[in-house]
Amino acid sequence: MLQKTITELEFTRHDLGGPWECWRSAKYTNHFNLPWTRVVLPHCWNASDAVDPDLPYYEGAGWYRTQLEIDSPYDDGRVCLHFEGTGQRAQVYIHTSEVGSHSGGYDEWTLDITEACAAYHAQYGEGPVPLAIRCDNARDLETIPSDVSDFNLYGGIYRAMHLVYRPAIDWGDVRLEPRLQNASAELSIHAELSSYVADAEVELKLQLLNAQGEEVAQSELSLPCWQGERSLLTWQIDAPEQWHPAHPALYEVHLQLSTAVGQSERRLKTAFRHFEFVPHGPFMLNGERLLLRGTHRHEDHAGVAQAMTEAQIREEFRLMKEMGVNFIRLGHYQQSELVLQLCDELGILVWEEIPWCRGGLGSESYREMCRRMLRNMISQHRNHPSVIIWGLGNENDWPADFEAFDQDAIRDFMRELHELSHHLDPARKTAIRRCAFCADIVDVYSPSIWAGWYRGLYTEYKKAALSAIQEHQHVLHVEWGGDSHAGRHTEDSAQGLEEIQAGQGADEQDGDYFLEGGQARASKDTDWTETYFCDLVDWHLKEQETMPELTGAAQWPFKDFSTPVRPENPVPYMNQKGVLERDMTPKEGYYVFQSYWATKPMVHIYGHSWPIRWGRLDERKYIKVYSNCPEVELFLNGVSQGRRLRDSQNFPAANLRWGVDLPAGRYTLKAIGYAVDGTVEDELTQSYQIESWGAPASIRIDQVNAEDGLSTVHCQLVDAQGIPCLDAKDFYRFSLAGGGRLIDNQGTARASRRVGACNGRAQITVDLNQQQNVLGILVEGLEPCFVNLSVCSQKNNTLR
Known part of the structure; x- marks a missing residue:
């Protein structure tokens, strides 16, 4: 098999009357004003509008087109298109003839176009073959996931697409069945053939290499061509290396197939490990307790939405591993093959689910x-040793799309999916999150526990x-945490909690994500500060160390992601519960997790995104340091404030906190772990404001950073005396007149044209495009501010 990745196509974000409109004379296309632009795959047409504060994101059809150069090396071979993910439905045409379609935005699918290409050549002669693809993410209640889900249903070819040449006899589905048995293991190999030749002989060479690349088993077989799945062999392996998050030892299986019509090769990774969920107790891996330290992932990123590049995905998982993650729930859909490969390689156990x-x-x-997507997910990813759970659903107790909501019918169907999953893969568990009336059906259940955010206080978590x-x-408790607006901090993390009563439960209830109404709760009544988020996380992590019966927990989610149901958030249309911003900038909470989970020594002073603290000159302030080192020393302006020993149960910051008298104005903090x-070190410089302030009266431009044709404008709300309003969270709105463009719609606090203030601050960047530009800045109730960016020099400017 040979594979060529298709990297460029032409695209129009419009629906057409049919595939002929992709190819007919340009004068007709121009008449109907349908622009075609060249795009690079992966591509998502909601890369920008998913977080546009003023317009709903596009849900409809878009078309792609290209000319395929067909050059198969195989006589009588097959020509296929392989899609790793298309949202949410797709139809494929060779010239004007439809050759196949797919419904479902997240599972891989392959389409054989051999006959269609031959028919085109027979009619029009040799040459490139015109390919058109219609994708569609329009609303459809009869497909999953629901449009009321807390994430966007994106459109486009947002994962890789390949042109595949296959010999007439090729490998089909290959299923590896590794089993760890005390000090030994065995590996069974089962395979299907994709065959278009009858009565052929197949020569097989099978080889197993260990993590060091050494051969540990090898077999050669000569078989007649077969139909369906066939068991090929079982190898016995003495003293196998065991896969574990601390040392994810992977074996490689080489499969070589030779016939009279060609050769084909497959390479698959496998591993030997055994896991168990102890009843009412912990999780065991290879006979030892492993506390699952987890997070979640949505396939979403600033500027590209779901069309993340390989480099971006790899960087995301590097940050996860450095945080200390050993478990991930892939929410709420099948994700790419690369994601599963990285989990195998990095030692991250996986819960993957259908949408x-x-x-x-x-x-x-x-x-x-639902059945088809479950079958596809399992068949496509069951060879990954990192997978331990197949998820069957999420929040299925949430009615919306149909007039009738029949719990008995949902239970019956959940049981059917559970049985199907075990039939397809008896070695993995099934699970769901937050559907109490189905909790007894699946192997593993995750109740809704949002202590300190959607219900109650975080001290009620345990x-x-x-x-x-x-x-x-x-x-297995998945989904916990809270929202935080990057760059927003407070001197009092308990502010807003005064009316929240203990004993009201810790579960999320329908409507709790709204920012108004209902009983008091942190999600509605606090200011979404990083300060509170860090304390909430800190408490949960210290408590998890005291529960020997705990399997583990997974914070929700690793990175902020876009959602159509949260337009009023400080960054509109963003779920801001991540420990990273949408562009992968770590928030303060990332380092709290590191201090509990990471093994590499680290130290981090809280407040790198907090330029100005406030209070009285004689008011003692606490400096918090997050570190996994046994001892940390703090310095203020070069003067030691003493050493403190880390004690995870001494909340907050595991005893690494110092009460200090901050000087007015600028000062420097340094921590040595x-x-x-x-030793490891961290340092930051802040200012301490002792002046009190009144209501915001105007917008002050503090700084304009200009570099490489980009200007970043920093704003601050001040009162009538010009004193910064350090608790202001009013919304800024930015606009631009001129030949440049705002760098906005990124879904971050620093790149949104409508954004809640961070302690009165906001910023935006403009691509000047070498032209004159005027930036408009508006905060409701204040005089607008205008900044002429054409006069900014290529250095930092402080304006008053």
């Missing part, structure tokens, strides 16, 4: 889509978790 998310239960076609462990046989084999 039956909210909305209820539809017709038979709806149910068949009680809620232990109660769930006692109630359900196997519990003393590890077993050396």
